[in-house]
Amino acid sequence: MTPSEIVEILKGAFPQAVGEPSADGSHPGVAVAAEAWHEAAVFLRDDPRLRMNMLRCLSGLDLHPEPHLELVYDLISMRPGGAAGLWENAGEIAIRVRVPRDGGRVRSVADVWPAAEWHERETFDLLGVTFDQHPDLRRILCPDDWVGHPLRKDYEFPTEYEGIPAAAASADVKK
């Protein structure tokens, strides 16, 4: 199934929430409104035509200076039935969900794909998107008392952490 077919099925179900497929051919995807994302996710997983059963990756992009963060969910549908018992790729698509940079919230899909749990924690940690109804939303890579979200484009490097100076290093990076 090609990405455009997937987008059409998705559009049929959520005419308002689903945007136009991205023109860029190297990473075919479609924008979905943040409010409808959880329903769309359940639909993507459960619709017999789609069955996007694996969340491969969740990447957060900072669109600075635009006031948005973009979450890219890479989904793939893996189905048995290929030659020699091989499973086959029955379609893949990237879902793009935009949230505002400040106070961006989106419903967690950890209940749809458990794989999302850690990915969402990472995005929360590094980009500062809050995922509602996430089972355990804590920082994952940075220490719990870390300040700021390092992957934001306007992130200020701290000059020290817990009394460990990092001034020289941060001066280098800022240049």
Next chain:
Amino acid sequence: MAEFTTEDALRSRWSAAARPRAVRWFSGLGVVFVLGAAALGLLATRLTGMSYAVALAVAVVLLLTGGSCLGAAVVVQYPRAVGRLLQRLGLPLFLLAVAAIIVVAWAPVLLWPDKPLIVRDVLAVVGAVGFVSLFASFAIWWERKVAGRIQSRLGPMRVGGWHGWAQSIADGLKLFQKEDILPGGGDAVLFRMAAYVTFVPALSLFIALPFSAAWVGRDLDVGLLLIVALFGLGVIGVLLGGWASNNKWSMYGAMREACQVISYEIPLGFSLLIPIMVAGTLRLTTIGELQAGGFWTWLAFRNPFTLIAALTFLIATLASCKRAPFDLPEAESELVAGYMTEYSGFRWALFMFAEYAEMFAAGALTAILFFGAWHSPLPAAWGAAWATGPLWQQALHGVVFSGPLWLIFKGIFFVYVQIWLRWTLPRIRLDQVMHACVQFMLPVTMVVLLAQTFWQLLVPAGSVLAVALNLACTVLGALVALGIASIAVYGLRYRRRLVGTLVVDHLPGS
């Protein structure tokens, strides 16, 4: 506190100025001491009685101190030359020293036939301590060598020259110097005591362990029971040590040890009952003498049940010595080092000593109970003439037919089996250990016990059935021994020399 810099670390302890000073001091003191000793010796010739003895003793001490000082001066002045000399002569000197100590220690026994019991006991204690420390050092080195060979490495090669023979001694010296760390929040008294509580029983069981019919500290009528009792006592030390460490991992190790050792004492005891039933005594020397007439008289080959009992006994000793695959209490990949996690230095060494002492005791016990004790596989009748001949013939008899050397050899063989298993097998899980004990070992040993009872009641010794099964078991045992020997010969024949580096150019075919 002054800061310790890298330069401090790099600076040699024997700096250019320090060395001559040390040499001067050492040689000066040495000369003074030696001269003092000479003077005192001269003085002693004038004295009589107690004061003569005291003066002589002081002179000897002075002489030794002076000699050590002079030796230290030589070492400091010519460290490289002394090192080279030690590399060459270290092992022969060490072996000579060991032999000399043995001779000196046993001379009173040989020269003083009607010795009082106290002398004999003191000698036995000294002998046991000496044997355990010597054996533990040897076994640790040997385990590392065997492990190395199994893993296509060389093992220790440096310390002392020949195949790193002094590795254990060097390690022991290192352990002596290490800081004795007490874990914070732990129970310091119990933590200290635990090492001794483990070590003392492991050591004291050598008092009752016969090395041959004559070479035994105390030939108790309950020798076997005593050894088993002392085997079980070491657990208390492990439990206390694990608890006092204030470390959850140590606690787990201690718990596992207690579970495992208590459980396996039951099959161990049941397996022990078989030779006791055959021999009708708990006295180890009697059980040993029962198996004097060649290897078909060994208890393991007596009938199928004794053979099974020998195997279950071996497995049970593995479990109670906590050797692989039963090394759960110190499982390094699960519990880091279990109850020994917090121990360092000398106390840690005590645990190791206890472990190796128990390993040897287990091996020796296996040999005594099932595999011919201190007798060679040759029939005793062949050597009967030598046994009562002149002294040199008796000595030869002790080497060839029966004597402590054979028991030590067999004990080391069983220790080798334990090492071999350890470096080959993965570790069992705790529930499987328990399962194996309760569901397999226990029923098997009970059935064997029952069967042996009926065997002794119903099958008279010397009957056709008894002889036939004895023969069958003997042949089986011989075949297994032959198999092991042929594997060893095969390995020796087709061994590949280890090259120093692993590079593709050294692959076979290039």
Next chain:
Amino acid sequence: MPDAPLTNSPDSLADVERVVPGELRTEEMLLNMGPQHPSTHGVLRLVLRTDGELVLEAVPHIGYLHRCAEKIGESVASFQFIPITDRLDYLAAMINNQGFSLAVEKLAGLEVPERARYIRVIMAELNRIASHLVSFGTYGLDMGAFTPFLYGFREREYILDLFEAACGARLTYSFITPGGVTQDLPDGFLDNLARFLDYFEPKIDEYNDLLSFNYIFIKRTAGVGVISPEDAIAYGLTGPCLRGSGVKWDLRRCMPYELYDRFDFEIPVGVAGGTDRIPREVVAGDSWSRYFVRMQEMKQSVRILRQCVQQLPAGEFRNKPKGILKLPPKEVYLEVEGARGQLGFLVVGDGKAVPRRVKIRGPSFCNLAITKHVCRQVLLADIAAILGSIDVVMGEVDR
């Protein structure tokens, strides 16, 4: 225990109901496994809630090896990022190089000469073998068998030797680079490779006899930590962990990249025991299956390597871009089949040499997330069995 704090519970452990069947219960204890523990294979920390030997719950904590790889990716040019990828899954650095190079090539529209593609496949498969050898050895170590560890490292040493000959490095290669590889293969490399393959292939069977089919080993791993195919997919498991659950999914076959559609090889998967040589106790998706998939994959890699040796064409080894490689303002997401699973790179360019965003999907990161789900109601010793069979590399988890 004297003065030992018994409740250092993080919030997530506070109120999970007691779920153990059976009557005999003792006091629960929280146990910190790691970050310095031999069985966690790096600086992973597990907080175990235990009842005696039984582990009720294991909560993984990561981040001890976080080196900001993605942030670095946003501040250095794509070529300069190659050495950073070496340090992700440091046991299979070639494949990391390859994955990032492929993503950059796709983004920048860079062609790669055929010889370079073959060399890349050779390196990737050799590295897969090397990585699986470490996995085999350390898994033996986790199970208490010390010796396979040294055997695994012995064979890996030969592979590292081949790598050293090719690129001068033994762990962090930076060999595969956008446009091809940095150097051509040295003289005699193929001979040495062929000789290594001849030497190595029978060794796999030897190690199977030594460890895989050892009764104790089977008892320790078979039926432990079973992951159903549905769970595996839902949790985003990939690589040997996914295939261990019986899902025949391998990017080299299912979505071929490089030249993998040219080679003849099979995709081993975990199957239920009793057939063939698979022991009776084995359930598809258990630790033994995951482990054994790796052992079989080494054989398949040997097969691919033999075909590479035969087919390797002459020609250029690199298509070097003129000047600085500028990344067009596009986005690309690409996954390769790494030694531990699908290694994904999302690279966003914005017309400069420095990418706007580099996102790394570490397979170990996703695979590790399932530990909390699997390590319930298992014994303490099983934790080592499960973690070892999932085979994580913390460099890739924490990035």
Next chain:
Amino acid sequence: MYEAIAFYLLAAVVAGSAFGCVIATNIVRMALCLLGTLGGVALLYFLMAANFLGVVQLIVYAGGTLIVIVFGVMLTSRAAGVRLRPKRSEALAGTLICIGLLAGLVTLLVRTAWPAAQSEAQAYDVAWLGNELLSTYLVPFEMVSVLLLAVMIGAAFLAQPSGKDKEPEER
């Protein structure tokens, strides 16, 4: 003379550790003191040439019971960490009981007509003991066995898991 020295030494160890066992506030240290007492008593048996009794003392009390006690203490929640400080009333009651016991024992010691020390110790070896147990003292021996059997069955009954989940960890 050696025997006398050894006896007093051992007696000191036994009494000392018994005293330590009473005054220790930590239950695991008590266990260690108990080891001293039980081991010392075993050694006293050896000193009296009652080898079998000594060994049995070691196996049953020092090696068996004591380990089970320590094990039980460690397993039962936080008892191991608790500092035991008896209340004054408890201490008083204990003292009274001990004084009563001491008085009784002393009375018994004084009143009993002890036979004169035998000039030569009879060799009571294990075989003799076994024969006696299975002939002269067969009935008490068997009664003890039955008692132990009853205890075992009772223990098995108590340990049996009630309810549905009979096998907690089926592997």
